[in-house]
Amino acid sequence: MSDLHQTPLHALHLSLGAKMVAFAGYDMPVQYPMGVLQEHLHTRAKAGLFDVSHMGQVRVTGPDYASVAAALERLIPVDIVDLPENRQRYGFLTNDAGGIRDDLMLANRGDHVFVVVNAACKADDIAYMTVQLPDATVTEITDRALLALQGPAAQAVLSALDPRAADMRFMDVATLTLAGAECWVSRSGYTGEDGYEISVPADQAEVLATALLAHEDVAPIGLGARDSLRLEAGLCLYGHDIDTGTTPADAALGWAIQKVRRTGGARAGGFVGAEVILPALGHAARKRVGLLPQGRAPMREGVPLFASEGATTQIGTITSGGFGPTVGAPVAMGYLPTDLSGTGTTVWGELRGKRLPLTVAAMPFTPANFKR
Amino acid sequence: MKYTEEHEWLRPEDDLIVVGITEHATTQLGDIVFVELPEVGATVTKDDEIVVIESVKAASDILAPLDGEIVEVNTALADNPALANEDAIGDGWFFKIKPSDPSQMDEYMDEAAYNAMIA
Structure with a gap:
């Protein structure tokens, strides 16, 4: 146990009666006293609060957004260059065989790209991007927690703390002030529900989580229900549904590769594994x-x-x-x-x-x- | 009532033994979503895997606690596996077995010993 990392919300999980398990090197809540089944149903009916601080938060900076985006497009087969400021997009790092090194979310934050990667892959991802992007600076953000607030009540709950939350559309990103903390918020998640992911300074994470949990519609949700929610939503779990041996074509993730990066597009190919992936789209x-x-x-x-x-x-x-x-x-x-x-x-x-x-x-x- | 180390309870009922799993077990397993029961009439040997339980988390087996014949199974439990969580020692029973050697009951724990084991 002593070798496991703890998130900034570790003490809160214990005080809420969570059952803790080792996951990707972290001591994480798998369920709370409500139980996996009820946590799942609560998230779909109202709102669930998830601690996803084990995931990697990474800032990629360079001379300007355009050059960082162009560099990242050599590693990630999605349209990053044309991603509007304060918009987020799903993508993946590919390998030479066309397989998937990791799947991730990336956002245009004006002067940099903000990337969220899987916990189990983050050390490898950061080392890989650092080597592959010599003209960019790849920095893991270790002083922030990451929370997800998911479910039909998420907008009402979050906009009570900062009304600007209600103005965001799916995959919008904004900096909001939540319970006194400067938070980087995206309107996204991994449950199939409306909701937000919230990057919050580590030393303010517990105050924010407590403020969110104070709302009668919000319950803490563990990794057990996170898994059943994402499975019902048809979303891939890295290392299980996708890995280095599955191409985006095999994995039915071709939708994530925009036309501009496909054969015939203005910036077709030019990414690791393109010669395998592009011909396979629709033909796997x-x-x-x-x-x-x-x-x-x-x-x-x-x-x-x-x-x-x-x-x-x-x-x-x-x-x-x-x-x-x-x-x-x-x-x-x-x-x-x-x-x-x-x-x-x-x-x-x-x-x-x-x-x-x-x-x-x-x-x-x-x-x-x-x-x- | 007797208890096994596998968290089954065994309740004599006339010449039969009713078998289920304890509240401690159902709490540990979490929400039970599937139960596969043995066939009525099946002859089983102690320690045969005769029941499969699936919770939201994982699958587990229940072993036959005694040699004997399965004379009744709880079809209501197969239809509504949550009964095992809601009423583990009552409506959530699994099967009734007619033991061929009732003395096998003697090796199992009484309630005090079981409570000491899970404490």
């Missing part, structure tokens, strides 16, 4: 799909998939799965050969020695409630 041999087990038994990561009840050749694998509290049934995602990936196709998962049917289904499993 396998595809990440949503899967609904037809019975009640959850099918989790690692369950092998087959084309029929008696088939001997495995055709795919579940990469995330569990019970979807809002769906009220098990949900999963995994990889299938593209010709067997059509919505409505039945495939079979082998669970405890038995073959059980699943239906290929569109994602998200629950409708997204973003404020576009």
Whole structure:
């Protein structure tokens, strides 16, 4: 335990009765006394407060935004150059084989790019960007916590602290004053709900979290419900649904690569792995799909998939799965050969020695409630 | 009532033993979302894995505590797995077994010993 990092909200988690687990080198709350199921449902009904301070907050600076953006576009196949100021975008770092080193959120903050990366990847990401971007300065921001406030009540809760929160649209970024703290806020998250992610100075994080939790609609939510929420929302978990062996084409993340970076676009290619990724868009041999087990038994990561009840050749694998509290049934995602990936196709998962049917289904499993 | 180290409770009912899991176990497992029960009529051997429980977090097995025959299973629990969380020692029972060797009950803990184990 002593080797684990603690976030600035560690003491608050303990005082709230959280059950703590090791995650990506941090001692993190997996659930609070409410329990994973109720935490999940509460987030979809009202608002949940998540501590995501384990994630990496990174500032990339250079002579100006345009040059930093152009440099980052060599590592990330999305449109960063034309991203308007104070707008955020989803992206990923790719490798030479077209695989995904990490997925991330990046924002144009006027004179720099603000990047949020996965906790387990952050040391590697920062080292990699530092080497690959010799004309830029890559700085990990270690004196800030990161909170996520997610759910239909998030706007009402946050705009009570700073009314400007209500003016933000999905993927807008702004500096707000929340409970006396200067916060960098984006209208985004990873639950499929409307909400905000809030970067707050570490020494003011507990005051802000306490102020948010004082609202009757806000409950603290652990990593357990964070996982079931993102799974129902059809969002990838790095290291499970995507990794260095999956290309954005395999992972059905082609939507994140804007036209300008694709073949025929004004800034086509020019990123690591482009020669693999661009031709594969729309032509991948396998595809990440949503899967609904037809019975009640959850099918989790690692369950092998087959084309029929008696088939001997495995055709795919579940990469995330569990019970979807809002769906009220098990949900999963995994990889299938593209010709067997059509919505409505039945495939079979082998669970405890038995073959059980699943239906290929569109994602998200629950409708997204973003404020576009 | 007797208790196993696997957090099952065993309650004699005429010549049968009703089996479920303790409140301590359901609290540890979290919200239970799926229960797979054995087949009525199945002959089981002590320590066979005969029940699968899935909580929101993970799958776990329940072992047959005794040799015998499964004579009834709680179909209401299969339809509504949350019963195990709501009423672990009542409506959340799992199955009834007719033991072939009732003396196997003697090796299990009484309530005081079980409470001491989980304390």
